[in-house]
Amino acid sequence: MSDVRRAERATQARRTSATGPVVPAPTLQAVRAPRGWRKRGGGGRRGTEARVAPYLFVSPFFLIFAVFGLFPLLYTAWVSMHDWSLLSGNEGFVGLGNYQDLATDSQFWRALVNTMGIFVIATIPQLVLATLLAQALNHGLRARTFWRMSVLVPNVTSVAAVGIIFSLIFARDFGIVNWALDSVGIGAIDWQAHRWSSWLAISVMVDWRWTGYNALILLAALQSVPKELYEAARIDGASAWRQFWSITVPMLRPTLVFVTIVATIGGVQLFTEPLLFGSGVNAIAGGTTGQYQTVAMYLVQEAFTGQRFGYAATIAWVLFLLIGVVSAVNLLLLRRIRSAD
Amino acid sequence: MKTTRQLVGAAVLTLVTAAVAAGCGGSSGDDGDVTLRVNLFGKFGYEKAYEQFEKDHPGVKIVETAEGDLGKYNTKLSQQIAANGSAGDVVAIEEGQTVSFLAAADKFVNLQDAAGDTKDQWLPWVWDKATTADGKTTIGLGTDVGGLAMCYRRDLFEKAGLPTDRAELAKQWTTWDDFIEVGKKFQSGIKDDKVHFIDAATNNYNSILMQSGDYTYFDRDDELVVEENPAVKSSWDTAMKMIDADLSAKLVAFSDEWNAGFKNGSFATVACPAWMTAYITEQAGDAGKGLWDIATVPGGGGNWGGSWLGVPKSSKHQELAVELVEYLSGEEGQMLAYESAGRLPSLPALYDDPALTEDTNEYFSDAPTGQLFVAGASSLQPVYLGTKNVPVRDAVENAMRSVENGQRSAAKGWTTAVSDAEKAAR
Numbered sequence: 001m002s003d004v005r006r007a008e009r010a011t012q013a014r015r016t017s018a019t020g021p022v023v024p025a026p027t028l029q030a031v032r033a034p035r036g037w038r039k040r041g042g043g044g045r046r047g048t049e050a051r052v053a054p055y056l057f058v059s060p061f062f063l064i065f066a067v068f069g070l071f072p073l074l075y076t077a078w079v080s081m082h083d084w085s086l087l088s089g090n091e092g093f094v095g096l097g098n099y100q101d102l103a104t105d106s107q108f109w110r111a112l113v114n115t116m117g118i119f120v121i122a123t124i125p126q127l128v129l130a131t132l133l134a135q136a137l138n139h140g141l142r143a144r145t146f147w148r149m150s151v152l153v154p155n156v157t158s159v160a161a162v163g164i165i166f167s168l169i170f171a172r173d174f175g176i177v178n179w180a181l182d183s184v185g186i187g188a189i190d191w192q193a194h195r196w197s198s199w200l201a202i203s204v205m206v207d208w209r210w211t212g213y214n215a216l217i218l219l220a221a222l223q224s225v226p227k228e229l230y231e232a233a234r235i236d237g238a239s240a241w242r243q244f245w246s247i248t249v250p251m252l253r254p255t256l257v258f259v260t261i262v263a264t265i266g267g268v269q270l271f272t273e274p275l276l277f278g279s280g281v282n283a284i285a286g287g288t289t290g291q292y293q294t295v296a297m298y299l300v301q302e303a304f305t306g307q308r309f310g311y312a313a314t315i316a317w318v319l320f321l322l323i324g325v326v327s328a329v330n331l332l333l334l335r336r337i338r339s340a341d
Numbered sequence: 342m343k344t345t346r347q348l349v350g351a352a353v354l355t356l357v358t359a360a361v362a363a364g365c366g367g368s369s370g371d372d373g374d375v376t377l378r379v380n381l382f383g384k385f386g387y388e389k390a391y392e393q394f395e396k397d398h399p400g401v402k403i404v405e406t407a408e409g410d411l412g413k414y415n416t417k418l419s420q421q422i423a424a425n426g427s428a429g430d431v432v433a434i435e436e437g438q439t440v441s442f443l444a445a446a447d448k449f450v451n452l453q454d455a456a457g458d459t460k461d462q463w464l465p466w467v468w469d470k471a472t473t474a475d476g477k478t479t480i481g482l483g484t485d486v487g488g489l490a491m492c493y494r495r496d497l498f499e500k501a502g503l504p505t506d507r508a509e510l511a512k513q514w515t516t517w518d519d520f521i522e523v524g525k526k527f528q529s530g531i532k533d534d535k536v537h538f539i540d541a542a543t544n545n546y547n548s549i550l551m552q553s554g555d556y557t558y559f560d561r562d563d564e565l566v567v568e569e570n571p572a573v574k575s576s577w578d579t580a581m582k583m584i585d586a587d588l589s590a591k592l593v594a595f596s597d598e599w600n601a602g603f604k605n606g607s608f609a610t611v612a613c614p615a616w617m618t619a620y621i622t623e624q625a626g627d628a629g630k631g632l633w634d635i636a637t638v639p640g641g642g643g644n645w646g647g648s649w650l651g652v653p654k655s656s657k658h659q660e661l662a663v664e665l666v667e668y669l670s671g672e673e674g675q676m677l678a679y680e681s682a683g684r685l686p687s688l689p690a691l692y693d694d695p696a697l698t699e700d701t702n703e704y705f706s707d708a709p710t711g712q713l714f715v716a717g718a719s720s721l722q723p724v725y726l727g728t729k730n731v732p733v734r735d736a737v738e739n740a741m742r743s744v745e746n747g748q749r750s751a752a753k754g755w756t757t758a759v760s761d762a763e764k765a766a767r
Contacts, residue, residue: 085444086419086423087419087422087423087441087442087444087445087448088444088445107764164597167597168597171597171598171601172598173535173598173601173602173605173607174598174601174605190746193746193748278593278596279593279595279596279597279598280592280593280594280595280596280597280599281412281593281594281595281596281738282412282593282735282738282739283412283593283596284412285735285739288739288740288742288743288745288746288748289739289743289748289749300416304415304416304419304420305731305732305735306729306732306765306767307419307441307444307729307732308767309423
């Protein structure tokens with residue numbers, strides 16, 4: 001026991017230096033470069049320039065963000081307080097009326113449950129798999145680069161192609177999954193007809209695209225874990241599982257936070273996969289009883305089929321707030337990893 | 342020295358004049374290079390018509406973009422029209438969307454100025470459908486109409502021990518109840534639970550509904566009457582009979598599985614407007630040649646689909662675009678579209694044209710397609726559709742599919758249809 005504790009203490013001692021190489025390198029350069037420049041210049045005008053210059057250099061991002069990010073965000077908030085038809089425009093101020101309607105809109109709540117359900121059953125296995133995959137890729141495999149690049153292939157495939165292929169794989173009459181289930185005697189499943197089966201199929205689609213991507217990010221983080229930690233732990237007699245749980249996972253925590261937040265943003269906005277899963281007319285309804293309609297799909301349905309732009313803007317804002325809340329919850333949950341060790 | 346300078350000056354002047362002249366030419370469309378962008382969905386078969394128009398208007402070049410997915414096309418077009426974006430110089434508006442775009446009639450060029458005096462050349466409902474309620478603005482000129490018939494698989498009918506002759510079948514299914522009886526015979530004769538008589542209840546339900554009155558979900562004051570209009574409930578009930586008799590393959594129209602069903606023979610009949618012949622030919626491929634045939638639709642006539650061409654106000658070449666719309670929706674343009682894509686004209690004057698009346702389709706066992714579809718189109722009575730027709734229709738269809746899939750009872754399905762329709766009509 002005490003051996004293991006010592007290894008953990010070593011882990012903690014190393015943490016500061018271990019995270020070091022990942023972030024600070026560019027930061028240091030960025031800070032040092034202007035300092036040298038100022039010394040050489042010396043003059044007052046140059047001094048002002050040097051003080052202003054960094055802001056000028058970062059300003060394009062903020063200007064573009066203001067035009068394409070902040071303005072649409074605020075404009076959407078404004079539209080959401082109006083009765084606004086897509087084609088005939090503003091039809092009067094309604095204050096928070098749309099938000100009130102949304103709170104009692106059963107279709108919205110159903111879409112929210114679908115979104116969160118698919119998010120949970122897609123993301124948890126995805127992150128577990130990605131971590132294990134990263135661990136595997138970190139070992140001395142033959143043709144290592146080949147394997148590492150291969151896991152990214154699903155991610156660079158167009159989502160439309162993935163959607164079409166998976167909807168054929170899970171097709172009712174001629175799908176390969178049903179063929180396999182049928183041949184082992186379980187019997188075919190109408191994947192789109194039930195809530196659980198449609199969620200599962202969509203989650204498989206999401207995981208197929210994103211597991212490899214996350215594995216590569218986690219792999220990069222794994223490689224920055226100093227080998228000495230493992231050596232120390234091994235000398236102290238820690239098992240492989242104990243090493244993974246007490247060294248690897250805590251060291252991966254910042255990366256896991258990042259990966260989870262990115263997965264949250266994508267998961268809460270999930271749209272294309274469920275849309276392509278139910279091809280044909282009215283696919284935006286997400287199944288005959290809306291069993292796999294996500295919030296983003298409901299948003300688009302309201303805006304373009306229902307032509308209710310104001311109401312769709314309300315959904316957009318609630319979706320935005322929702323991403324913030326879910327991200328915060330995830331952050332809190334992941335914090336527990338540190339306090340666990 | 343002086344002469345050199347004069348020479349240079351003259352040269353510059355000439356160049357400037359030439360540039361200005363070229364610029365003017367460009368905008369007037371006489372000899373410059375004007376590009377007209379035509380934005381369509383699916384296959385309209387306009388290639389030859391474009392060639393002719395370009396020949397008649399030197400310097401004009403027509404570029405067509407065609408989106409295969411109608412839903413995607415409608416969404417994109419709505420966005421572009423709502424934002425006054427560049428939707429194209431000529432855009433196609435599908436039947437279901439005309440009511441939505443009439444709400445934004447001010448964003449389209451009013452075609453009454455150009456074509457108002459020739460409005461009688463179209464089927465009357467075709468002109469009305471793209472005209473605002475006050476009759477003052479027309480946003481699109483009709484190109485093709487659906488003209489409903491019933492396509493069926495000869496080979497599957499034969500296998501089920503049913504007649505395969507189109508005249509005989511037309512006699513057997515004059516009403517929808519007859520059609521269901523034929524379906525029951527088919528189902529018991531085919532002895533294969535993977536083959537069904539119809540593709541889905543919804544498409545037939547829509548045919549029935551469009552035959553049963555001059556309005557459907559909305560009355561002429563645009564009030565939702567889904568519950569009050571007896572035509573809606575009786576059409577629904579007829580569709581329920583098809584579901585109860587297990588005639589349906591339960592496939593969503595235009596889904597991958599529905600598409601595959603044409604090839605695999607999952608269903609033996611499909612409601613068939615003129616444009617559907619091209620769709621079936623594409624989906625079923627060469628192997629399907631001669632397997633399909635066409636008979637008249639039960640209940641007499643009907644329409645599914647069809648399109649209008651409009652010119653958004655965002656177009657920079659509105660006059661020329663209007664000219665192109667007039668040409669494409671005129672007799673020559675419509676005949677060329679019929680010949681290359683099977684799109685049935687909306688001009689009754691063409692219905693006596695031998696090119697149409699004597700036309701047969703080899704793929705569909707030499708069925709007299711011209712006659713069949715003309716019969717469907719000309720017996721159709723105009724039906725008023727409300728501004729929120731699309732979301733309401735989607736809601737009712739979806740409730741019907743949930744009954745078809747066994748997710749709801751027929752009674753629960755109907756109450757869901759009504760409540761979802763009320764929500765969609767807000």
